[in-house]
Amino acid sequence: MTTAHPPQPRYVDGNALAGPLAEIFAADLTPALRRCAHCHTVSAVAELHVYTHCPGLVARCPGCETLVLRLVRTDHTIWLDLGATGCIQLDLT
Amino acid sequence: MAGHWRPATLLDHRREAATARTLVLHVAGWPGHQPGQHVDLRLTAEDGYTAQRSYSLAAPTSGDTIELTVQRVPDGEVSPYLVDVADIGDRSEVRGPLGGWFIWNTDQTTPVMLLAGGAGIVPLMAMVRARRDQHSTTLFRVLYSLRCPQERYYTDELGHHPHDDGLEVFFAYTRHAPPSQPRPPGRLTPAEIATHGLPPDLAPTCFVCGPTGFVESTADALLALGHHPRAVKTERFGPSKGSP
Numbered sequence: 001m002t003t004a005h006p007p008q009p010r011y012v013d014g015n016a017l018a019g020p021l022a023e024i025f026a027a028d029l030t031p032a033l034r035r036c037a038h039c040h041t042v043s044a045v046a047e048l049h050v051y052t053h054c055p056g057l058v059a060r061c062p063g064c065e066t067l068v069l070r071l072v073r074t075d076h077t078i079w080l081d082l083g084a085t086g087c088i089q090l091d092l093t
Numbered sequence: 094m095a096g097h098w099r100p101a102t103l104l105d106h107r108r109e110a111a112t113a114r115t116l117v118l119h120v121a122g123w124p125g126h127q128p129g130q131h132v133d134l135r136l137t138a139e140d141g142y143t144a145q146r147s148y149s150l151a152a153p154t155s156g157d158t159i160e161l162t163v164q165r166v167p168d169g170e171v172s173p174y175l176v177d178v179a180d181i182g183d184r185s186e187v188r189g190p191l192g193g194w195f196i197w198n199t200d201q202t203t204p205v206m207l208l209a210g211g212a213g214i215v216p217l218m219a220m221v222r223a224r225r226d227q228h229s230t231t232l233f234r235v236l237y238s239l240r241c242p243q244e245r246y247y248t249d250e251l252g253h254h255p256h257d258d259g260l261e262v263f264f265a266y267t268r269h270a271p272p273s274q275p276r277p278p279g280r281l282t283p284a285e286i287a288t289h290g291l292p293p294d295l296a297p298t299c300f301v302c303g304p305t306g307f308v309e310s311t312a313d314a315l316l317a318l319g320h321h322p323r324a325v326k327t328e329r330f331g332p333s334k335g336s337p
Binding site for chain 2: 011012013014015016018019022023024028030031044045046047
């Protein structure tokens with residue numbers, strides 16, 4: 001019997017954003033919850049789908065794959081595009 | 094804060110498998126971490142070229158010392174050096190601790206299910222070791238999916254430690270099982286998760302870590318078995334658990 005191996009999805013998850021975002025924000029955003037403006041999925045930033053095979057990092061909603069965040073870094077500059085596709089809630093406790 | 098780079102020195106290393114090694118690093122001023130967190134590690138070549146990768150912390154906080162277990166990625170740029178070449182005294186830089194989502198709070202007493210695919214066992218081992226260090230009696234079930242016995246990490250410790258009462262480990266070999274193992278090689282099934290894991294009635298926190306395909310199928314199985322979506326926490330290792 002042969003076992004079919006489904007193609008591996010080409011993303012990791014928002015846990016991988018923790019280091020790059022720690023360069024910018026004082027608080028860790030990865031446990032924060034995000035409500036998607038398109039599909040209303042509520043997920044942690046840590047659960048976003050993150051594509052690394054591109055210039056920089058691209059994060060998409062796990063529910064509808066809409067663009068959530070783009071982060072590009074060079075030696076001297078960081079570009080961060082947070083779009084306008086949802087609201088992030090960060091608990092202070 | 095977690096976002097800046099600290100100098101690190103390799104203090105010791107241990108072979109875990111042919112393709113993996115645990116590195117013990119001294120990191121000056123390390124602020125401590127929680128089991129499940131990771132670090133970014135940066136290497137700088139003599140010509141100034143740098144490369145950085147993310148690695149899970151394999152053991153709980155111990156002063157200024159941290160442990161990472163690194164798996165060699167075929168054709169990788171950083172991991173072959175860390176697994177086969179790096180020697181005691183070698184220097185690198187570490188940023189962290191990172192990630193506040195995929196963590197086990199040692200004060201938590203609700204049961205815990207840990208589901209690992211291959212190298213995904215690393216952050217889960219930090220939870221197992223933290224449980225032991227804290228003399229926690231929290232119920233733990235570990236389900237460890239791996240290709241063959243040669244790729245098993247922490248062989249002499251995981252499932253054998255005398256101070257791990259209340260922790261049980263189930264091994265699911267997917268390609269080659271040891272002769273003593275009655276289970277034929279194959280993927281971890283939902284039925285096995287139901288049998289060897291913990292039932293949804295106990296509301297366990299489920300930590301799933303491994304390659305993306307393993308994480309997707311295992312998380313789907315947990316939801317189908319009736320576990321609450323918010324009780325299932327996942328961490329995916331990609332083909333390049335990457336850096337920008």
